[in-house]
Amino acid sequence: EQMLEQGLLDEAKTLFNSDISPTAMQAIGYKELAQAIEGTQTLAEAVETLKQKTRRYAKRQLTWLQRDERIHWLEPDACEDEKTLFQSALAIVRNTFS
Numbered sequence: 001e002q003m004l005e006q007g008l009l010d011e012a013k014t015l016f017n018s019d020i021s022p023t024a025m026q027a028i029g030y031k032e033l034a035q036a037i038e039g040t041q042t043l044a045e046a047v048e049t050l051k052q053k054t055r056r057y058a059k060r061q062l063t064w065l066q067r068d069e070r071i072h073w074l075e076p077d078a079c080e081d082e083k084t085l086f087q088s089a090l091a092i093v094r095n096t097f098s
Helices: 008-016 030-038 043-066 082-097
Strands: none
């Protein structure tokens, strides 16, 4: 919704009406909004599809990233402040490269 508030629909309309490559229009967001622009779906339907596909994509990314042992997750909410978060990140970097 934030992306839509910041002009995603206008951006999609501009790209849809330009000479952009068909491959670029396959990106999540543009492809779904193109359906609304063409009139094959309502805007509400296109937005719902966009949200669903975005959630699925994010889940696939998390699943893939969680398998990679090189990735160290930081929990900002578990830290007292930014300094503590930074110190945690610095400790991970030092341990990785020492």
